[in-house]
Amino acid sequence: MSGSISPLAPKTYAEMPPVRGVRMATAAAGIKYKNRTDVLMMVFDRPAAVAGVFTRSKCPSAPVDFCRDNLPGGVARAVVVNSGNANAFTGRKGRESTKLTAEAAAKAVGCKESEVFLASTGVIGEPLDATKFSGVLDGLATSGTGDFWLEAAKAIMTTDTYPKVATRTAELGGVTVRINGIAKGAGMIAPDMATMLSFVVTDADLPAAVLQSLLSAGVGKTFNAITVDSDTSTSDTLLLFATGAAAADGQKAVTADDATLDGFRAALNDLLRDLALQVVRDGEGARKMVEITVEGAESDEAAKRIALSIANSPLVKTAVAGEDANWGRIVMAVGKSGELADRDRLAIWFGDVRVAVDGERDPGYSEEATSAIMQRQDIPVRVEIGLGNGRATVWTCDLTKEYVEINGDYRS
Amino acid sequence: MSGSISPLAPKTYAEMPPVRGVRMATAAAGIKYKNRTDVLMMVFDRPAAVAGVFTRSKCPSAPVDFCRDNLPGGVARAVVVNSGNANAFTGRKGRESTKLTAEAAAKAVGCKESEVFLASTGVIGEPLDATKFSGVLDGLATSGTGDFWLEAAKAIMTTDTYPKVATRTAELGGVTVRINGIAKGAGMIAPDMATMLSFVVTDADLPAAVLQSLLSAGVGKTFNAITVDSDTSTSDTLLLFATGAAAADGQKAVTADDATLDGFRAALNDLLRDLALQVVRDGEGARKMVEITVEGAESDEAAKRIALSIANSPLVKTAVAGEDANWGRIVMAVGKSGELADRDRLAIWFGDVRVAVDGERDPGYSEEATSAIMQRQDIPVRVEIGLGNGRATVWTCDLTKEYVEINGDYRS
Missing domain, CATH: 3.60.70.12 (L-amino peptidase D-ALA esterase/amidase)
Incomplete structure (x- = not known):
């Protein structure tokens, strides 16, 4: 049990009535x-x-x-x-x-x-x-x-x-x-x-x-x-x-x-x-939650593997911790997932801001608008693969120095 | 280029003679x-x-x-x-x-x-x-x-x-x-x-x-x-x-x-x-290098996948950063690799200290001896799967707060 409560904790706990039996x-x-x-x-x-x-x-x-x-x-x-x-x-x-x-x-x-x-x-x-x-x-x-x-x-x-x-x-x-x-x-x-x-x-x-x-x-x-x-x-x-x-x-x-x-x-x-x-x-050291939705993959299973590749990437998670809209690392994580992807069909959104489309930075890209999304506590990321109808959503948190601290000396 | 040189850097650079052509x-x-x-x-x-x-x-x-x-x-x-x-x-x-x-x-x-x-x-x-x-x-x-x-x-x-x-x-x-x-x-x-x-x-x-x-x-x-x-x-x-x-x-x-x-x-x-x-x-933020050898797996390929599962585990890498001989996380990483493993045949060494054998903590386990290994700059880890002749060695570094810092704001 850590000393301070996660900033992402619910504001109140649900009232829990008994369940008979x-x-x-x-x-x-x-x-x-x-x-x-x-x-x-x-x-x-x-x-x-x-x-x-x-x-x-x-x-x-x-x-x-x-x-x-x-x-x-x-x-x-x-x-x-x-x-x-x-x-x-x-x-x-x-x-x-x-x-x-x-x-x-x-x-x-x-x-x-x-x-x-x-x-x-x-x-x-x-x-x-x-x-x-x-x-x-x-x-x-x-x-x-x-x-x-x-x-x-x-x-x-x-x-x-x-x-x-x-x-x-x-x-x-x-x-x-x-x-x-x-x-x-x-x-x-x-x-x-x-x-x-x-x-x-x-x-x-x-x-x-x-x-x-x-x-x-x-x-x-x-x-x-x-x-x-x-x-x-x-x-x-x-x-x-x-x-x-x-x-x-x-x-x-x-x-x-x-x-x-x-x-x-x-x-x-x-x-x-x-x-x-x-x-x-309540992820160890978490300051932000990220909801990652992948659409247009070859299958739902492929979409989930791509989404988890993004969600598990230390470089994506540290960028979120730093409030850095480093969408290039999303591209990296899509690329390493092993699933079918066509670089030139990819599109990426942070919140409702499209940051990349057709395999390059969105022509209307605004660092300011994207940074505003990154400063939120809950950050939605959406990736359109452009190949099929597969869809999945996964959830993760950021990777912070506190995660390293909590896990550097857990046993003692 | 970071401000300070990795503590794991070579003490001298090789003399590099010309290569004709x-x-x-x-x-x-x-x-x-x-x-x-x-x-x-x-x-x-x-x-x-x-x-x-x-x-x-x-x-x-x-x-x-x-x-x-x-x-x-x-x-x-x-x-x-x-x-x-x-x-x-x-x-x-x-x-x-x-x-x-x-x-x-x-x-x-x-x-x-x-x-x-x-x-x-x-x-x-x-x-x-x-x-x-x-x-x-x-x-x-x-x-x-x-x-x-x-x-x-x-x-x-x-x-x-x-x-x-x-x-x-x-x-x-x-x-x-x-x-x-x-x-x-x-x-x-x-x-x-x-x-x-x-x-x-x-x-x-x-x-x-x-x-x-x-x-x-x-x-x-x-x-x-x-x-x-x-x-x-x-x-x-x-x-x-x-x-x-x-x-x-x-x-x-x-x-x-x-x-x-x-x-x-x-x-x-x-x-x-x-x-x-x-x-x-020179891994970002690295303070320690870990050499992970897996032996006795079903095949060399299986051994490499198990070794990489250990090498890529954030929990293993943060434990190394904290000099914590948390060999239970090695067990975890073997278990999640997806490769054939029999818990009750596993043995694990840190350096020349056997910490686990036959699916449980080594009867002669010494926290002191194991901690001494963890304090080294280069830490050898060996895992015996006990099922075959597959063998592989991979190398990684620890996961430190500096990794998070370096990658939290790389673009700016």
Whole structure:
């Protein structure tokens, strides 16, 4: 947790009403940080349906392995999350640690270990002492309340400067359902996948297979379209739970991901996007957010690769930090993406100012007008490739000296 | 040209004897910089054989297009290089500028435009005023001397803090031949290709096809194995010239890239490596150089991709800047490379200190011993993947606040 809050932080946090069927509590277990909470427990008193997406790293953390093993069961009763230690690259000790934690959580809640989900975030490679959990989980399981979302978001922060929360409602099966979510992430943020931790809970009554379909589709334009530093975490975990409490209101059953879900799908995707943008806006050292839209590429996939090539370029990101309208570096990043591009068809906009067209500087180029855009906190960049209909938008932040400072001595 | 010289700079510059058959001169044309030379002209009084490799950017500069057009002719009589403006993404004006410059050079030297080679480095997107050359090329063509290598290297610098020169000799066809080279580059440095400008001249008598074969093979483990910031320039140009002057000493003719070239090939590759490492050691803001060797990957190509994933990771590079032995970020970078890796077989060394083995922290891990390595100026990192025999070495530098500062306001 950094000393000062990101200038891009939301001015106010969303009011987070309870979601029926889930209770939460936090504790200060002293895993790494002092004087703050670092363990979150979520309890579902009745079995909740669960879906998940995870990092694509070839070196995933022990909790990621653990969740992947439990996911096919489709049922969740407890979630334990800690900050300060990622339990990644910890070998046999890492697996023992997840086993011990799951045993303690299952005992505290009265469920099977296969109904427990775990996530850890923090330093990689340090063994995680699971005995730090065993003393607190019993207490957390009984003391948890539904009105605890902001505190839950705070307990899972690492270098985050503010907690990330979002809430939505949707019409589903004749009733109104709620979706709440929290996320953490500030560095080691890149697709794929979500590159952070996020936990989303709805009181809707939906089977695990439908949830998984919604979640897998939903991350593409949200959590998988953000990057802070092109570095993919070993711990990325996004879990979506449905407690089913809305069935008591008379919510009609939904058995497949179809048009009856349109309202819910839209609300879920909107919430995922909200949380993902909150992560970018808390990018380590960030002072500015950049929204990069690429149009006219050969395909949507090509457009996304070009957009990410721009978003991950240190030279583009340092230019943004310096408020320098260095659009030549956008050209460079398009050129290095490997995707089809024709220099002489390229056009580039900063905000509504076209700076380049037909492969050269715009005849009406105004340094003054462009500089005015660069001085904004949120900077929209649009690139027209001129070859097809492929389109994608990604979000990133600038690269500042503070990023270097934060990451030059993270472990100590 | 930055104010202070990189702490990684060589303590002395190589003594650069003349190479028979090439003359050089520089001028201060005021393209962008004040009070320094910014144009270099090389003249071959007799036709020299020429080979080249260029950026793989899809948005190459006008001079790159120009050189690619002339390369099949295989003959060079003049080279004109400027710093301060890359003549990249300058559209029709860019092509007119290369045409005007080539005409002026051809007239000054008395050769065809197809025997002229051009390179430009500096800001992207600004039109390059070729009339700034026309006045100086006649004078440069007549005043050029052979003993001018260090001055030539200085004229092509941009954010470089020192000129980059190297010289070697080799036995070839019964005589001793010389190879001299200069390079520039400090930022926007990533494979492929060389990501900078470099001009290498030998007095050997070798046909263009043999030169091209040697050069294309030689860049793989040299200029294409370095990265400063993962950003690929639009202007990368590496040209190799053979004046043929050694034929007068009785050098036997060589018609194919075969064993008779072993000595020359080794000397050339050694010189290319020398120049490439000088580029990394002048990486923008660099305080430390990191040599990353990956062994035991599925193939040499896989090893190189893993090594570059480590070398380009902002989190690895900021940890190096902070002298933090954060080997967990090496694990992260291996995991995100997309190449086959088995977490539980990984081993990692900093210098001769093994920090991780069998998928977890080394049982004998010593923070003190590892920190001592991190305090060095040159830091060797070795990663054993444990799956095959693939091997690669790449070089990079740390990511410091000075990199952000240098690139936050480059254009002004």
